[in-house]
Amino acid sequence: MLSREEFARRLEEELPDVADSVPHRWQELGDVVVIRLFDERAWAYRREVGRILREVTGARSVVALRRVSGTFREPVGEVVAGDRNAETVHRELGIRFKLDPTRVMFARGNLEERRRLLESDLEGKLVFDMFAGIGYFTLPAALAGAEVIAAELNPVACRYLVENARLNGVEGRVRVFLGDCREVARFVRAADRVLMGYLKGTLKFLPYACRAVRDGGVLVVHEVFQKRWGEDRVAREVLNALPDGFEGEVLEVRRVKSFSPALDHYAVELRVRRRR
Incomplete structure (x- = not known):
C-alpha cells in the first residue's frame, strides 16, 4: 500500500498532466512489474512512468502494456525501464511459472x-x-x-x-x-x-x-x-x-x-x- 501511495505522489509531482490517466495498480511477476497503460496519454509517457515505478518498487524490469490482442490474448507492450530482458520466474502457491510478460x-x-x-x-x-x-x-x-x-x-x-x-x-x-x-x-x-x-x-x-x-x-x-x-x-x-x-x-x-x-x-x- 505504501508503494502505491508513493507512486501516486511521484506521478502528481513529476507528471501532473497525465497522473489521472495512469493506474495506481500493477502486477508483480517475479522480479518484473507489469502496468497497463491503455490510455493514449499515459502510453505517451510510458518511459517516465516506468522509471518512477521501478524506483518505487525496486523491480528489475518494468513492462508497460498498451493492449491485449488477438485469439491468443497476446500482450502488446514493451520494457520501459530496467533490464531489457523481461523473462522471469513467478512463484505462486509453491508453483514456479517461467514467462516473458511481453510475450504471454x-x-x-x-x-x-x-x-x-x-x-x-x-x-x-x-x-x-x-x-x-x-x-x-x-x-x-x-x-x-x-x-x-x-x-x-x-x-x-x-x-x-x-x-x-x-x-x-x-x-x-x-x-x-x-x-x-x-x-x-x-x-x-x-x-x-x-x-x-x-x-x-x-x-x-x-x-x-x-x-x-x-x-x-x-x-x-x-x-x-x-x-x-x-x-x-x-x-x-x-x-x-x-x-x-x-x-x-x-x-x-x-x-x-x-x-x-x-x-x-x-x-x-x-x-x-x-x-x-
Missing part, C-alpha cells in the same frame, strides 16, 4: 481456481487441459497427482509450458501437444476432468470436451457472462450449450473475477453423462 499473459485473478486444483485429490486421474497456456491449470493439476494431457495453440506459450513442467518436476505426468485442442480432443478418451480455461467463446468447444470426458466425468467451463445474470442463469446457459446426446448436472457455479464493466468471469463445474 499471466492471469493473477485465477489464483483461487489454481489453488482449488492444487488442493484437489487428483491422484491417478486423467485431466485434459484444452487451453493450457504456460501451465496455469496444468501445473497445479499435475502437482495434485493427475496425469495431464495439455493442448496449447500458441507456440510461445507452449514452449514455456514444456519448460514449466520440467521446472516443477512434473514432466513425467504432463503430455504437451502444440496444436488446436479440437484436434487433440480426438485422441483423448475417458478423461476424468476436462479444464476449459478460455474466455469469450468457450461454449463452442463443448462438443469436443464432451467427447473427451468419460461418462460421468467433470467439465470445468470458464466463460464470461453478463454481470446482471445470477448463478442460475449462468448455469442454464452452459447446460443449454451441451451438444445433443449429452446431459449435465451442475455441481458448482463460481464467480472468478470481474472481466469488464458489463461482464464477470465464471467457472461452471458440471458432471456430464451420455443420454441413454
